Amino acid sequence: QVQLVESGGGLVQSGGSLRLSCAASGRPFSSYAMGWFRQAPGKERDFVAHISWSGGSTYYADSVKGRFTISRDNAKNMVYLQMNSLKPEDTAVYYCAARHFIVGTQNPADFGSWGQGTQVTVSS
Numbered sequence: 001q002v003q004l005v006e007s008g009g010g011l012v013q014s015g016g017s018l019r020l021s022c023a024a025s026g027r028p029f030s031s032y033a034m035g036w037f038r039q040a041p042g043k044e045r046d047f048v049a050h051i052s053w054s055g056g057s058t059y060y061a062d063s064v065k066g067r068f069t070i071s072r073d074n075a076k077n078m079v080y081l082q083m084n085s086l087k088p089e090d091t092a093v094y095y096c097a098a099r100h101f102i103v104g105t106q107n108p109a110d111f112g113s114w115g116q117g118t119q120v121t122v123s124s
Contacts (some may be wrong), residue, residue: 002027002113009118012086014044016122020081022096022115029077030054031059033104035111036070036081038092038120045095049081050104057103064090086122093117 007018012118020036035050049060049070058070067086072079079096097111 002029002032004098004113004115006094006115006118009120011121011123014086014088014122014124016086017082017084017119018086020083020094020096020118020120021081022081024077024098030074031100032098032113033101034070034072034079035097035099035104036079036096037095037108037111038090038096039117040092043092045108046092046121047106047108048063050099050106051079052103053101059104059106059114061106083120085124086120088122088124091120091122093119 001026003026005023036048037045039045050059051070055072067084069082082095093116096115099111
């Protein structure tokens with residue numbers, strides 16, 4: 001298993017930006033596809049974005065496409081989520097997840113390691 005710690009959440013006004021970071025430790029980071037998911041109060045955990053183990057392939061939920069960018073730095077064992085043009089409906093706890101495979105998926109059940117989450121709140 002790989003251990004994950006998210007950071008960078010906070011309170012931002014609608015239209016603003018935040019950059020989430022996820023630090024990984026414990027296993028060779030480059031052998032994991034990485035994903036970001038989010039969960040709003042009373043709702044299921046939803047897919048946001050995933051990135052392949054090499055960083056060469058990314059995929060986004062339609063709701064964030066064009067506004068969010070996922071990236072990774074394998075030398076630093078880090079994955080990032082740059083969030084621009086934030087909307088109140090983006091408010092949620094954001095989770096970083098790792099899948100011991102080449103590419104990620106949209107299914108949370110395919111990811112074996114999870115961080116503790118970081119709160120993102122977008123005010124209108």
